[in-house]
Amino acid sequence: MTHGVGTSWLAGLESVARDVLPTSVFDYIRQGAGQSLSADEANAAWSRSRFIPRVLRDVSDIELATTVLGAPLASPVAVAPTTLQRLVHPEGELAMARACASAGSLMVVSSNAGTPFREIGATGVQWWLQAYLTRDRSLSEPVVDAAVDAGARAIVLTLDTPTVGTKNGIGPDFWEAVPPGTLRVNFADQRPGITGAEKATDLGPDDIARLGERTGLPIVVKGVLHPADAVRCVEAGAAAVWVSNHGGRQLDRVVSTADAVSGVVEAVGETAEVYVDGGIRSGLDVFAALATGVRCVFVGRLGLWALVAGESSVARMHEELRTELGESMRLAGARTPTEAVSMLVRNGEKGL
Amino acid sequence: MTHGVGTSWLAGLESVARDVLPTSVFDYIRQGAGQSLSADEANAAWSRSRFIPRVLRDVSDIELATTVLGAPLASPVAVAPTTLQRLVHPEGELAMARACASAGSLMVVSSNAGTPFREIGATGVQWWLQAYLTRDRSLSEPVVDAAVDAGARAIVLTLDTPTVGTKNGIGPDFWEAVPPGTLRVNFADQRPGITGAEKATDLGPDDIARLGERTGLPIVVKGVLHPADAVRCVEAGAAAVWVSNHGGRQLDRVVSTADAVSGVVEAVGETAEVYVDGGIRSGLDVFAALATGVRCVFVGRLGLWALVAGESSVARMHEELRTELGESMRLAGARTPTEAVSMLVRNGEKGL
Amino acid sequence: MTHGVGTSWLAGLESVARDVLPTSVFDYIRQGAGQSLSADEANAAWSRSRFIPRVLRDVSDIELATTVLGAPLASPVAVAPTTLQRLVHPEGELAMARACASAGSLMVVSSNAGTPFREIGATGVQWWLQAYLTRDRSLSEPVVDAAVDAGARAIVLTLDTPTVGTKNGIGPDFWEAVPPGTLRVNFADQRPGITGAEKATDLGPDDIARLGERTGLPIVVKGVLHPADAVRCVEAGAAAVWVSNHGGRQLDRVVSTADAVSGVVEAVGETAEVYVDGGIRSGLDVFAALATGVRCVFVGRLGLWALVAGESSVARMHEELRTELGESMRLAGARTPTEAVSMLVRNGEKGL
Amino acid sequence: MTHGVGTSWLAGLESVARDVLPTSVFDYIRQGAGQSLSADEANAAWSRSRFIPRVLRDVSDIELATTVLGAPLASPVAVAPTTLQRLVHPEGELAMARACASAGSLMVVSSNAGTPFREIGATGVQWWLQAYLTRDRSLSEPVVDAAVDAGARAIVLTLDTPTVGTKNGIGPDFWEAVPPGTLRVNFADQRPGITGAEKATDLGPDDIARLGERTGLPIVVKGVLHPADAVRCVEAGAAAVWVSNHGGRQLDRVVSTADAVSGVVEAVGETAEVYVDGGIRSGLDVFAALATGVRCVFVGRLGLWALVAGESSVARMHEELRTELGESMRLAGARTPTEAVSMLVRNGEKGL
């Protein structure tokens, strides 16, 4: 807002985090790859959308609850996988998990998480494992197996990371300052430089099928932007496609997810669930995303900014998103997320 | 203007209001819902339009007078319903009404007004009642009946408010500081929390018909943006459709009325009167709005900024708008508002 | 330029004028009507254009000379009618005329000029009279007749001024401070308020024919933006159509001439000469204008900024424009203005 | 990046140069012709592009090596011709040449270079001569012949310079301050003002053929933007077309090469090699350029900024560009530059 009136609680979270977190940690989370062009425009891409609300519709009872791969969600918002949660708050993944559990949400746990899967599972949260496969596939299997044992209900295979995108200012110094025991604690062998433990550069459709067979769980592919790739993934057995550009942290100048998501929904929306993340900071952003036809929206950084003040703050984040989403739906005349589809006008398009 | 020369009297009103009004009152009026994106772009959306004037047309006698639902207007500009007028100026709605009467304009009175309808009617102004229906419809009937008794000539049913949009920084504190007797004085029962007195979330086409039958007055629907809704309203008996996004105070990121209005004119312009409001701050804005084919343009905040200095200032607002509109029409070669249609180019469109 | 290197002499003229002229005079010249939106974007509209130069063309001899209504011009740039030249420099129109004469250019003299036509004609300059017609047509005839006597070779009838556009901050005070004898000196009767001496609000096609018959001179219509109006004017006998929005000084938010000119060229370019003015500040602007297909380009304010330093400065303006235009043509591969047509890409259009 | 985190080494080079070089030299290199509009938007035009990466592609082995006119390049990046290299660093062209040689790149040497061709050739670098032809063609022949003798493997004929574009602030003073022996040392006769030694203004298709016959080398035409000109050049015998606007140093407001290149690739991409330069500052820019279908990308100013710190710095420039390009390709799923084609979305275009 341009005239000094208050901001919403959610909109204020990032600046609280900036004040509280060590600069290097804040910067690492905040920034994107390269010049951060894509990271910086992710949210703007959602707020370029304009809505054309409908009136004379009974919005007395609106429905926020949904399911993802059969798991019930109180509202179509869940938490994306992120690392370093224990640097953000001492209780790290556990605080995140408890807050998600109490909110009836879902948490996706990074394979590089700083908390043992078993402890996360013990909070009772519904959770999925996010997995990176290694060049020598057998080296990533134990982590996946451990997650299955600890109750993960789906595997999210990240496809956009054959190599880690360069983030300016983040070098060995940064990683050496990360306290031991806060990263990759679910790997049996923590030694660096094991041959074959680098991220796989040759992921193929087969990996999707194999991972499904090994785990007996549905496979979600994360990091898909091109419709043709979405089709390939679904044909290879993926149960869901997660449109993501990794928060702008991999290839800079990558298309924003707000611009890419409709193409994917169109290509595979009938045969698979479609999710999206990137730049979601408010309930109105969630609404804009749902209006493209996705089933669920994930938050990355927003969850981390909330986590700065611990479990209750993450719980409040869920609450506020839910409230804002509900209000947006009522005001737009949408009783369900599905009814939001087609209420969206991209700026510059002839609206009506 | 970028080079320090004077601004028009109308353009200066807001900053006078900012200086004179208590900050919280100014902010409450000025701001929109959420991040105020839609509130902030409403005026810009009009000034993006460019005109292609016509020459060699006799503009010696131009015609500003028109009618709305049969009521004669000296010019196609009237005053939208707003609350808190008595916080803006002690004489509140009465000053507004007298100025509108003397200008040959029309005033729409909010059902939450701070002045008894009878007193407003006694000024001799042509006025319409703006109504919100309550969940228990019978609870909103007395206010409507009172307005009819006091001479309201039409009922404007606001459709865009199944719930009140969240305005950051406006909470219970703000409302508690509003002096008693300046809000909702036309409600018999002022006690908060009466069951069924919440805003209706289930308005339907039937409400339009019922309200028409009860009052015997034409019904104007306010807050319509989608052409299909305009059609539904007219089919349900609405005599006029008022394109509005409630000044950006309900759903943020709602389409600007400047962008939405043409679709509605196209859909129902032949069978009903169409009005528009939102971001109108000058006679040139009025001209841009008329060029979309609407019959009348309403001002919300501009009337409040003028009201800060009382009746004479509102009268001058009408005068200036009229003068600017007349000059714009002459310079554009439009003898009537109708002739302005098709002189408008939206920025970016191929003009000619 | 964004990095502190020099600007061209032409680009620096306005800021010299700002330093030298009384503020009120500078402001009066610089500003446009209303919020000056159109005045401010006039130049930007030209510089949005991008060129696609051609190579392997012999540009050893390029041709800048042209004719307008048969009058030879050393280059396709001439001076638009403006008033108050004697407030800009004591020698006023005479300095302007001498510089135009020596540059082989053409000067259009305002009917409100501050110098007797006879003196202007005596400089030997090729000149045209710009005329406003009055409500009582007979009252504008003496001025026109005097101009014909003094050697005007065409009459430029300004069509865009049925009333003078409001310029904020310019009121009676400004006009009272204008020294007597510097404005409207070619009117026999200088008394204000003569009945019928107001600007005509009922100009029609007939006025074009009548003016042609009375003067025996070709008639140029100035202030045309709509192609249909251009056609009407040519059918009524106009020899040339001058696309102008009066420097943004009449209707604010009027389309920029850079956006409007092509439509007019397309409509009447085969049967009449087409000129354009508005926002021309450099030889590259002239080139962009020529690339739309017009025969000649007129400068208003640029000539006044140059006039601040007298005749030699106006002469240098012509020289610099000519040099820049010549260089632009060579670099673009255009041997004649005509060859520039089709080298222009409006920003945002698919270029090739 | 907007939040104070580090920039890449490449992105920091210009500001190092600004600190180290004499202001006039820095400005001369940095600026463009006229208002520098085209110079300033060259890089922005590349970074407006957005990528739609592909996943599930084996990017274990990506291929950066290519050939230009048969010459092997370690990566598709080479150095454009620029003058004044010895003002940028005492070792000038020799440092540039050695660094290009060690990087497996190619250097194009300006005919106005400050180092004898023989010395450049002696470094072992693969190099081409950039030639300007003079009005009297015979006067430019000795320089061309000397280059052939010294091992130049192709001739780059610059077509966009029938006259040198005016750069504000660069006048005789600047050129007089250039130390003797740092410019045009490959001309036998250094005296200014020899008749016929001006740049040719009448280049034609024949010049291409003649130059090919005289030198027995392939001819590259540099400075082509229009597809029709590209066709003419190829028909006249050019082996390659280099899309360039001379770094915005000739015609200002010229189309950006990022906008023009696709048209040329489409027109002659099957029959000739196509290169591009202008505004390339990072590996991601190189990737964006390759995605348009060109075979090689040239850097002008970036090489000069690197040269400020000598040979090792130019070597590092090659290294960083190579690394960034490789990372970009892996992240985009492109194993070869060719696979990058079609991954590009211009901003504003419907992506998918």
Ligand SMILES: Cc1cc2nc3c(=O)[nH]c(=O)nc-3n(C[C@H](O)[C@H](O)[C@H](O)COP(=O)(O)O)c2cc1C
């Ligand atoms: C600090 C941080 C760490 C992340 N770690 C992972 C990860 O381990 N695995 C993964 O697939 N994505 C990871 N992501 C990407 C997120 O899952 C998500 O795609 C992205 O943050 C969404 O954008 P947003 O932050 O704007 O909501 C990480 C993101 C951040 C900010």
Ligand SMILES: Cc1cc2nc3c(=O)[nH]c(=O)nc-3n(C[C@H](O)[C@H](O)[C@H](O)COP(=O)(O)O)c2cc1C
């Ligand atoms: C302070 C304020 C109070 C308002 N109260 C009402 C109201 O009671 N009923 C209603 O239908 N609209 C209400 N509105 C909306 C106006 O009728 C109108 O739609 C809006 O102000 C138009 O935009 P503008 O302010 O930019 O002219 C209110 C607007 C403001 C600014």
Ligand SMILES: Cc1cc2nc3c(=O)[nH]c(=O)nc-3n(C[C@H](O)[C@H](O)[C@H](O)COP(=O)(O)O)c2cc1C
């Ligand atoms: C101070 C001033 C006085 C003007 N007076 C006249 C006039 O008397 N008659 C007329 O037809 N146009 C008049 N014009 C408009 C010019 O002829 C011309 O259309 C306009 O200035 C072109 O825009 P530019 O100033 O950006 O070049 C005047 C313009 C200015 C700035």
Ligand SMILES: Cc1cc2nc3c(=O)[nH]c(=O)nc-3n(C[C@H](O)[C@H](O)[C@H](O)COP(=O)(O)O)c2cc1C
């Ligand atoms: C200082 C300088 C000198 C140049 N000299 C020449 C030259 O002698 N011949 C030539 O064909 N191009 C010359 N160019 C243009 C470059 O070859 C190239 O087209 C341009 O610099 C590419 O844009 P960039 O600098 O943004 O990479 C020069 C450019 C600069 C900056």
